[in-house]
Amino acid sequence: MTRNSPLKATDLSVGYGDTAIIKNVNLEIAAGQITALVGPNGCGKSTLLKTFARILKPMTGHVTLQGQPITAYPTRDVATRLAILPQGPVAPEGLTVTELVAQGRFPHQTLFRQWSPGDREAVERAMHLTDLEDFANRPVHSLSGGQRQRCWLAMVLAQDTPLLLLDEPTTFLDLKVQVDLMALLSRIVHEDGRTMVLVLHELNLAAAFADRIVMMRDGEIVAEGSGSEVICPDELRAVFDLRSDVIADPETGRPVCLPRTPDHVARQALAAAAE
Amino acid sequence: MNATRTIFAATGFWLCLGGVVLAFLWHISVGAKAIPLVTVWQAITAPQDGVFDHVVVRDLRMPRAIFAISVGAALSVAGALMQGVTRNPLAEPGILGLMAGATFAVIIGIGWFGLAGTAYVPLFAAIGALIGAVLVWTIASAAPGGATPLTLILSGAAVGGFLYAIESAAILLNEDTFRNFRVWLSGSLAGRDMATYLWALPWFIAGMIAALVIARQVTALAMGEETAAGLGVDTFKIKVIALGTVVVLTAAAISVAGPLGFVGLVIPHVVRLFVGSDYRLIVPFSAIVGAGYVTLVDIAARVVLAPIEISTGIVTTMLGAPLFIWLVRAKL
Numbered sequence: 001m002t003r004n005s006p007l008k009a010t011d012l013s014v015g016y017g018d019t020a021i022i023k024n025v026n027l028e029i030a031a032g033q034i035t036a037l038v039g040p041n042g043c044g045k046s047t048l049l050k051t052f053a054r055i056l057k058p059m060t061g062h063v064t065l066q067g068q069p070i071t072a073y074p075t076r077d078v079a080t081r082l083a084i085l086p087q088g089p090v091a092p093e094g095l096t097v098t099e100l101v102a103q104g105r106f107p108h109q110t111l112f113r114q115w116s117p118g119d120r121e122a123v124e125r126a127m128h129l130t131d132l133e134d135f136a137n138r139p140v141h142s143l144s145g146g147q148r149q150r151c152w153l154a155m156v157l158a159q160d161t162p163l164l165l166l167d168e169p170t171t172f173l174d175l176k177v178q179v180d181l182m183a184l185l186s187r188i189v190h191e192d193g194r195t196m197v198l199v200l201h202e203l204n205l206a207a208a209f210a211d212r213i214v215m216m217r218d219g220e221i222v223a224e225g226s227g228s229e230v231i232c233p234d235e236l237r238a239v240f241d242l243r244s245d246v247i248a249d250p251e252t253g254r255p256v257c258l259p260r261t262p263d264h265v266a267r268q269a270l271a272a273a274a275e
Numbered sequence: 276m277n278a279t280r281t282i283f284a285a286t287g288f289w290l291c292l293g294g295v296v297l298a299f300l301w302h303i304s305v306g307a308k309a310i311p312l313v314t315v316w317q318a319i320t321a322p323q324d325g326v327f328d329h330v331v332v333r334d335l336r337m338p339r340a341i342f343a344i345s346v347g348a349a350l351s352v353a354g355a356l357m358q359g360v361t362r363n364p365l366a367e368p369g370i371l372g373l374m375a376g377a378t379f380a381v382i383i384g385i386g387w388f389g390l391a392g393t394a395y396v397p398l399f400a401a402i403g404a405l406i407g408a409v410l411v412w413t414i415a416s417a418a419p420g421g422a423t424p425l426t427l428i429l430s431g432a433a434v435g436g437f438l439y440a441i442e443s444a445a446i447l448l449n450e451d452t453f454r455n456f457r458v459w460l461s462g463s464l465a466g467r468d469m470a471t472y473l474w475a476l477p478w479f480i481a482g483m484i485a486a487l488v489i490a491r492q493v494t495a496l497a498m499g500e501e502t503a504a505g506l507g508v509d510t511f512k513i514k515v516i517a518l519g520t521v522v523v524l525t526a527a528a529i530s531v532a533g534p535l536g537f538v539g540l541v542i543p544h545v546v547r548l549f550v551g552s553d554y555r556l557i558v559p560f561s562a563i564v565g566a567g568y569v570t571l572v573d574i575a576a577r578v579v580l581a582p583i584e585i586s587t588g589i590v591t592t593m594l595g596a597p598l599f600i601w602l603v604r605a606k607l
Contacts (some may be wrong), residue, residue: 077507085502
């Protein structure tokens with residue numbers, strides 16, 4: 001894994017002005033897996049994702065994409081290797097689902113070679129994977145939140161890149177839709193052999209679907225490993241200031257975090273004292 | 276774009292182009308003495324020396340129709356690019372200070388410093404448009420909340436009003452020099468000569484080509500800067516090119532017709548209703564529809580109160596203002 005990591009951050013510090021939001025991060029993304037970046041608001045996980053995609057420039061350190069410094073690639077070449085879905089994207093009014101998904105072909109086209117059978121195939125495949133065929137000619141605006149998120153996902157899938165970076169793809173979606181979307185992402189990664197980095201808010205979604213979890217706090221990586229390695233009460237307390245119990249999902253064995261309120265903790269302490 | 280859509284778009288494009296040709300011929304045929312369309316057509320395709328109507332058509336009336344077409348296309352495309360790149364439905368050269376800056380620069384440069392010579396007009400207009408745009412954007416950015424559509428409009432109104440006041444003062448102080456600018460200042464296609472137009476022509480052409488070349492990137496930018504960057508668009512480069520293109524197109528239009536308000540706002544919105552959100556379609560259709568629109572408006576300006584002629588800019592403003600108000604209510 002170390003040798004073949006398609007995306008790597010080395011001594012990376014990123015910030016705005018003089019303030020560093022990410023400090024000295026070293027991270028190797030594992031090929032063919034889902035890596036979830038988790039951490040409290042403002043911990044720098046989105047900033048890290050954007051720096052991975054070259055949307056932000058690092059203050060120090062560098063990002064390596066498929067063995068070469070990411071700055072060495074022309075902008076368009078980066079976009080054929082790595083696709084990013086920013087947080088909460090908004091489609092221009094009137095854009096249809098097919099038109100949006102077709103935008104994903106942008107880096108594969110030039111001014112004079114605008115639309116090829118390969119482009120059409122990639123768009124159709126992406127729409128099939130995300131189950132959007134029935135909405136093909138509907139305006140993106142008229143769809144529900146979950147359907148819209150699938151459209152954007154289809155767009156980055158149509159980009160046909162080995163690497164996918166998604167910034168909070170499940171935010172504002174119903175629980176059922178979140179789970180469906182995560183299952184879809186998991187399928188895409190493990191069946192298509194792609195590599196995915198996700199910023200996730202929802203810890204239990206990360207625990208249930210990610211192969212690796214990277215926990216961040218104050219711009220630094222605090223813990224890194226499989227779900228069962230990093231999701232434990234001590235880590236959660238250190239990273240999120242969250243008191244919790246962690247149990248294993250009886251079916252999958254994956255960790256499930258049960259948040260505890262101060263009341264609950266006090267009651268536990270009382271019960272322990274009574275014994 | 277799939278095949279059906281391409282055919283649809285192509286058909287629509289040729290229909291609109293046919294409409295523009297008709298409007299162009301009609302524009303020429305209307306006037307103090309009506310000239311039949313057939314004669315207009317002959318005058319253009321097979322002119323004969325000594326036929327009085329042919330001379331009227333070619334030397335007196337056709338230039339103005341050509342101005343109308345060029346100015347309408349340029350302003351509409353400029354507005355479309357601005358709306359796409361800034362994702363601001365209310366962006367257009369008039370509202371965001373480019374026209375005010377260009378007009379101001381032309382008045383001061385040509386009239387005040389006496390830099391006569393029509394070759395300078397587009398250059399002055401371009402410098403003024405750029406300064407106007409930067410000024411409006413800087414002021415809006417300094418406002419609490421930054422450069423939002425609302426602060427940009429307010430800042431545009433303030434800059435426009437300020438520059439207009441200085442223009443008015445300059446004109447009052449030097450009435451003789453500025454006699455010719457009076458009409459031009461309200462946006463008019465009357466009284467401009469072909470020489471001015473020919474100096475502006477390369478600017479029109481360059482602006483149009485640049486707009487068509489970056490149309491694909493503008494579509495991506497309209498989906499948000501980060502999305503565009505993720506798709507492989509060099510967002511900074513495209514924004515700089517787009518600004519340059521808008522400045523060049525505005526400068527060319529101002530040189531020929533003075534400020535024609537709201538054309539760049541109205542046309543792209545109308546076009547979007549029919550062709551959707553792809554700037555590869557929006558740009559050429561805006562050019563065609565805008566050309567037809569200004570030509571028709573200019574016919575109205577000459578006909579409605581004939582023999583008195585209203586400034587074309589007054590008509591475009593009267594037609595555009597209601598849409599502007601509607602957009603503010605619907606989109607802000």
